[in-house]
Amino acid sequence: MSHLRPLLGWSLSLLLLAPALQAATSPQLLRVYFHDRKDVRALAKSGADIVRHGDHWLEVVVPGDDEVSTQSTIHIQRILSRFDKQEVLVKNLDSLLDQFQGRPDLGVYHTVKEAHDELAAYAKQYPQICRVESIGKTFEGRDIEALVVGPQGAKAAGKPKFMFCGAHHSREWISVEVPMTLAKKLVTGYATDPATKALVDSRITWIIPVLNPDGTNYSQTASKMWRKNRRKNSDGSFGVDPNRNYGYQWGGLGASTYPDSDTYRGEAGFSEPETAAIRDLARREHFAADISFHSYSELVFWPWSYSDDHIDAAHETLYKKFATDMAAINGYTAEKSSDLYASSGDFDDFMFGDTKACSFTIELAQTFVPAESEVPDICEKNSNVCLWVMKNLEDAFPRMAHTPPASGTADGFNVQVTLNKDLYPDDNASSVSAVYSTADGSIASTELPAVAGQKAAFSGMIPAKAKAYHFEYKASDGQTVRWPPYRDFDAPASPQQRVAR
Ligand code: 0X9
Ligand code: ZN
Numbered sequence: 001m002s003h004l005r006p007l008l009g010w011s012l013s014l015l016l017l018a019p020a021l022q023a024a025t026s027p028q029l030l031r032v033y034f035h036d037r038k039d040v041r042a043l044a045k046s047g048a049d050i051v052r053h054g055d056h057w058l059e060v061v062v063p064g065d066d067e068v069s070t071q072s073t074i075h076i077q078r079i080l081s082r083f084d085k086q087e088v089l090v091k092n093l094d095s096l097l098d099q100f101q102g103r104p105d106l107g108v109y110h111t112v113k114e115a116h117d118e119l120a121a122y123a124k125q126y127p128q129i130c131r132v133e134s135i136g137k138t139f140e141g142r143d144i145e146a147l148v149v150g151p152q153g154a155k156a157a158g159k160p161k162f163m164f165c166g167a168h169h170s171r172e173w174i175s176v177e178v179p180m181t182l183a184k185k186l187v188t189g190y191a192t193d194p195a196t197k198a199l200v201d202s203r204i205t206w207i208i209p210v211l212n213p214d215g216t217n218y219s220q221t222a223s224k225m226w227r228k229n230r231r232k233n234s235d236g237s238f239g240v241d242p243n244r245n246y247g248y249q250w251g252g253l254g255a256s257t258y259p260d261s262d263t264y265r266g267e268a269g270f271s272e273p274e275t276a277a278i279r280d281l282a283r284r285e286h287f288a289a290d291i292s293f294h295s296y297s298e299l300v301f302w303p304w305s306y307s308d309d310h311i312d313a314a315h316e317t318l319y320k321k322f323a324t325d326m327a328a329i330n331g332y333t334a335e336k337s338s339d340l341y342a343s344s345g346d347f348d349d350f351m352f353g354d355t356k357a358c359s360f361t362i363e364l365a366q367t368f369v370p371a372e373s374e375v376p377d378i379c380e381k382n383s384n385v386c387l388w389v390m391k392n393l394e395d396a397f398p399r400m401a402h403t404p405p406a407s408g409t410a411d412g413f414n415v416q417v418t419l420n421k422d423l424y425p426d427d428n429a430s431s432v433s434a435v436y437s438t439a440d441g442s443i444a445s446t447e448l449p450a451v452a453g454q455k456a457a458f459s460g461m462i463p464a465k466a467k468a469y470h471f472e473y474k475a476s477d478g479q480t481v482r483w484p485p486y487r488d489f490d491a492p493a494s495p496q497q498r499v500a501r
Helices: 002-022 037-045 070-080 093-100 112-125 174-189 194-202 213-221 273-285 313-330 347-355 372-392
Strands: 028-033 049-053 057-062 086-090 130-137 143-149 161-165 204-208 289-295 299-302 333-336 358-364 400-403 412-419 432-438 443-448 457-463 466-474 480-483
Touching: 037 049, 037 057, 037 070, 057 070, 086 093, 112 130, 112 143, 112 174, 112 213, 130 174, 130 273, 143 174, 143 213, 143 273, 161 174, 161 273, 161 372, 174 194, 174 204, 174 289, 174 358, 174 372, 194 372, 204 273, 273 347, 289 347, 289 372, 299 313, 313 333, 313 358, 313 372, 347 358, 358 372, 412 443, 412 466, 432 457, 443 457, 457 466
Parallel strands: 161 204, 161 289, 289 358, 299 333
Antiparallel strands: 028 057, 028 086, 049 057, 130 143, 143 204, 299 358, 400 412, 412 457, 432 443, 432 466, 466 480
């Protein structure tokens, strides 16, 4: 058919599109085919919600009249008419949720209240290992609730922190279920599973199952395909897309300026309570790694979203490896977030770009609200991805590399460290301290001088009385860097083990 396109493409596509779109009072799911990625970019820019893609096709939600209207929908329709073939995959997306007709408890899905009640019950039953914290209040006065799992009070100091959240987008109900499953696994597994206990005792995990409770409640009770939050915009329309409102590279590609669009970016970066809450939390807590769950597409994304530009090669190599490892657990595909289209103001760009967290977005499932029977499997696999992140990414982007003790005497053992100039090209230090603790609990340190003729390498001997050690140096910005950030290395046990092999 491709040779006919120049003649027939436009008129044919307009004919095909017209009836479906003109009559659209319910949200529809369309599949459209493209040849030129310029059209995809234009579609993303128009504020269309592109949910899934192949090499030459993509699936897009065309909003219903009762959700968003006029301006943005007309614009989306105009761009869609450039695509030369379209299929209506789901004529009325609301009907996906007919399975919950007359079931206000939404079956296996948590309503917002059920999710928050469950977090409260965990905090009551397991106060030694979790608490509920509100990280902010929404327009409708709901708390944005987090379950903070791990040692509480003073015992929390110095532990690596992780964050897992769902429901940036209201209709993506499955994204609530994965964080809820993780919460359940951590708090109920504590008493019965030694590996879970070890993980909970050594880490702080912020679980925010419903980041956008106003929108999620609206989707669950009123307008099923609702995506955004519930801000009342200046033009009388409702909602800002929280995943276009983060203040890192806000206002660029793939985010709409139309308030009634499903991807409306808001009036300014962090104008919304949901994104401001995450901003304040993340800047305060300094997460090592995090995941934001969405649906759907079965993808694991790494930054950047805002641009086709790549992050530096050293970080990207690691991101790609981690995302691929995660995708091996849930069976999804790992890709750079902007691979099909760029979208600005999103969560993981902010988390990585501003706070340096190793941050991912996962698109769960093959539809917004999978059948109830599919939910346990999705939750099992993806909560396992969270556990993998907690186990493996406390030091995702290490500041240093360490050559383990290779030689020693009765007096001590030799160590060598190298600054990780690939990941941190600006890092410099004139010397590095090895800080060690001894059997009697005292702490001491010894200076490791630079190795002659080598770039950013330092070596020296740590005394035999050391039991555990880490390294510290003053970076060029005057900050003291500790590496590894959250733990110590164990010193070799005996002089024999310190002798060169
Ligand atoms: O558009 C979004 O915010 C996410 N997709 S969704 O269908 N759940 O709305 C994707 C976020 C990642 N960004 C890009 N792929 N550009
Ligand atoms: Zn989403």
